[in-house]
Amino acid sequence: MVRQHLSGLPVSQLRRLKQRINSYLVFREAVASFQEMHFADLCSAKCFTSSTSACCGREGIITFFADVVVNVLLSTQQEIDVLLDTLDTDTGGSNCVYLHNTGCLWRAKPIVCEMFLCEHARNLVLDNNEALNSQWKTLRQRERRYTWPTRPVLFDELEAYFVAAGFDSPLMYLHRSPGLLRLKARHGLGNAKGPK
Template sequence: MNAYQAEQLEALRMVRQLLGALSEAEAGTLKADIADYRRFRSQVAGFLDAHFKDICTEKCFSSRLSACCSKNGIITFFADVVVNALVSDDEDLDRIEWAIQNPANAFKCIFLSEGGCLWRIKPVVCEFFLCDEAENRAFGDNPEAKKQFEVFKEIKKHFTWPDKPVLFERLEEFFLSRGCRSSLMYIHFSPGLSRIRQNRNSALS
């Protein structure tokens, strides 16, 4: 198991362990906190299914031509892991743990099975990655669809971009406050995003 697989497995097990120890009320609070994000992701998923499903199945899933779903190239935020765990059952998460340790395809993402992505709510970076060819084919004759996707990208920042307090930051803080620490906590520990948070906090003080 390489370093990428190890950090993915560590984060998932950390999340499962803490969520499993929460009271029903605490778990309910977390689920309520992600409700708006779940609705947003459902809207995005419906949009992508309508405009990209056939294109991306041909381009990414059935071939090795695209950078999408590349081996060890999927960036996952810690909050991605938390959100997916909150909407998944134990069998779903067991399958992901198995896939991390036993990838089905040596050339593609470790989370990609023969039936598609194993995540119920896939990492946000994956959801919003569209190669140029796919965008050109989907949006070439449909400027309104392109405009809608740009709107979705702006809304995404309200959950993920820490120039103001956001969901992804709160989820990391929830786990940090309980003694958890992961290399996937980019909002707190990546130099660029940490600097954005620090500048925001300085401006507010």
């Protein structure tokens, strides 16, 4: 649905949407490089070599509608085909359907996946390192600027853009979740208007 809608947009509108997610992508690069620098070795030793991970369990994550939009904006048609084929041929199991032997099949994995650190990893890397702990807290605060609707945020805007175009999805938590709607109302926000 997202792919179909985006592929029918005029080039200028698509360009504006891509520009709108630029600062979010800068943030994502910062998180990815923090994870790579401080957690890659640990995660590889603890989970990837033994194929047991608390990170990528089936039904273990929440995906926002905006995660899908960002991913489609960044992916090739072929990459989206692979995601759809994977869903169609899912045979169950305990892992997330998108976990492949080369890693996650999403080009930009959902934000909840990106920000997840298990207790073991947090204890080992962050608990005794005040500087790293503080860097991680800063990244968590930056995350909220895109996802947590106590102010106008990108994730709400991207949902609104598709709502205005007549789409609906159970993943539109910023328009559907009673808790998030109450939070928005408490901060004087109605439903956002999408990027023009």
